[in-house]
Amino acid sequence: MSNLFFYGTLRYRPLLELVLCEAGVSLDMVPAELPEHQVYGVQDQPFPMIMPAPGQSANGVLVRGLSTDQIERLNFYEGGFDYDLRPMTLRVSGGQTIEALVYFPREGTWTPGDIWNLEGWAQEWGELTLHAAAEVMAFYGRLTPVEIAANFRPIRIRAAARIAAAARAPDPDHDLTRDVVVEKHNRGYLNHFAMDDMVLRHRRYDGTMSDSLSRAGLMTGQASVILPYDPRRDQVLIVEQFRAPVYMIGDPAPWMWEAVAGMIDPGETPEQAALRELREEAHLEARALEPAGKAYSSSGSSTEFVHLFVALADIIKETSAGGLACEGEDIRSRILSFDALMALVDAQEIKDLPLLSLANWLARHRARLRG
Template structure:
């Protein structure tokens, strides 16, 4: 049996319950603090770090009597954050002291920010972290903490997309019964499987159905358009799925597109991706629709835009090297774009959708410019 001191996100009991796989009612938790230390936010990350700080006190929870299995689950979860256990003396609320282990970060790994607030973190990141932890802990015993850590950015994007989806539509009144739910695969994408029944339109329930889904986040897709010059900008890049299915032309002409990061709005993502992929600055965005890209197989939700910009230059080196992107761009007149649409030369569905929206709204955009 071991004692641990939690000073950060695992003080949030719903998250701790997910990590341990049991109710906190079964755990011996005692409020405590670590003298001469302070908890700081980590710059650019949704979790904190602890640092020595003379005269300050880091509040937390002393968790006593953890089993080997409890500790293994916690180390699996925390191990992905590159934190290591170290022993310290903590002070309990009754004034007694106790030896406990706590997770310290590599001192050169993260950049500390302002003092961290649990309440502020719960308000901004609590629900997302709970959903992310559900996915992470589903692979406990199946993947290493290091492997799961490589998927953390995608895990958080999926968690953020789930939160957005829950507020997207009014609840359905027909019944759905999930008999089993299994997270089958995790990487940049994930695959979930379930055994499910749902109510028929005519009444009664369907037979048991085995269904799977490609679990993805939300994406922003923007077609840059210059209303004064009446032209658009397209980007071209290699698409592995197109190659993997056997298509002999896997370099695709598309709008600018990218995933919406946690804490980012779709509009912010559209502006960011335009800078990264095409090296252009958008003046304004026109919403061209919001929809699931393929509701029978994928959870991906697309935010479609026309982005107003001055289009005078193209690039041969768009994208981020760190993400393996190799992107070039081209400027086409509106008539050239629609000629390619009518000749069925374009294979990207979001591009076709936005092009048809632009055809309906082009005169207005040109008049307003």
């Protein structure tokens, strides 16, 4: 059967075309409804589910005559959400009935929330979903839906980071439509982080275009980095945890003393993420957050954009049980006087660049904060 009924996000035409990898594709689409069913939002997720609902009717679109390749691409995308096709009887205009396949969630996978509507979803989640789906579909035929699903959270974090990056101030001296030419773009790797590589040319300062350059970037998201400071006691709190990349490069001390830090989730502000990470990693509640800068952490190799904060808090006790076990975190904290922190800075014993930046910011603003 090549007839499919879409009741949820695939009714959003830009998403459907992206999944099918056919922009502007001609499809045989007609309005339809599935009797005795209703569409609900999934709790804590940006997509809907369909369930039996006596006396209700789920509205959607019937797409007829889909090819085998199109259905396989749809199955790959929907399979990551644990959705499978079931044959159902639909009602179309004039009261006629027609058989079609419908994506249903596997029993017990998701918890229904409120009644879902496409317009509200598109306004809140449409752009992010398009970015996330582009990354997902780049791995069609290379990864399984299960492997994709294991990385949904970092995929969405990266999608939100792309939206935030696009909203930053443009470069008044360059026109990206003319001054950068992408010859090849490959999404090479997908996991907790991703790796993209490009062959591109860019405008040189003498006005000519550069030769083709092969470059790769670690694709990550936005992060909040926070140094807790107690003005009354004149002390800070730092955290220590094992860092796999430091171990991978051969550093003999991969347990790193750092500022509190964490990725910013979709729909979360940098400030909200900062407060959440303080609770999770340091068991602290902040009275106030002092913005201390925002920047790319390593612009030659990574897309990570960090928001730096000094958090004013009562720092009384340390912990050896910080972080979330479900995220593999094992974090302990340490209280230092301000002078002890700066002694570490001057001795060049701090290897974490955000902590180093925050310590120097605090040194410039400490008198004001204590006052």
